[in-house]
Amino acid sequence: MFSIPEIAEGISEAHVFGASSAKVQSVILKKMTELGFQSERKGLFKNMTAAGIRPDHFKPLEGGGILFEVERGKTIANNMDLPDVWKTHICSEAKHLFLMIPRIRVTGNHREQKIFQSVEK
Template sequence: MAVAMRAFVQQGVADGAEWATVHGVAEKLLAHLNEPEALEQLAVANMPGQSSALVQATFAEFARDLGFVDESRGLFDSYENRALRPDYYLPVGANGILLEVERGKTTINNMDLLDFWKCHLCEHANYLFLMVPQELRQNATMSPRREFNTVVKRMASFFVPRNYTNVRGLCVFGY
């Protein structure tokens, strides 16, 4: 199954150079994730019982080649909860992108919303790349949960002008 991407961006940001750069990075990542070898690795990483760390391992080298730093520290030093860390961070000019990878707890434990909140708080990033399974099975016998569709529906509400946050743009990747 091909990796899907759904992008959201605030009005007034969509036509700017910063979003063009961010969206360009997203397109490069999406193209990489849709290469045959990457798709095979993602399929194995999304089997029941696997962790998001295995998903991360499928594209970690490519993310570093794009300039992402994994487990970037110091982005939340001005807050009481300094220990917050994104899975990956990429500086973009005076701004940046947080990249978060979820698997088993995506919507069950609201990790998608936690990742959005984390980006909302981050003084160094106003853009979020959120990777979630298109379909999630916690075990081999359960019916799949449609995580990508659920996350897209949940996140769309934040990109209605009356609900804007510090997250100017979001790309949800469904692997």
């Protein structure tokens, strides 16, 4: 694991109540591109009924690439982590999933949800 202070700070600023996953993605997009990830890669599921599925990011590797997904508020409420696991399972070009989820999410009524612990279980 690596830590880049500007990215960590940017994620902290972007990860606020009501923000979208896209806002968090915008913070990490430059670094993901530098690491060889392609944003919203099309065609990975072309042989599937749901051919329009796209991961947030994809990095091709010999023997099987990496899907990288960013989830936020809907991770627990809508089980959005499960479709990401499913996408990795059915993608013939991917063998790995990097799933970025918040450790804690604060709801509109200031209640903390421990998202990471729930997904880990």
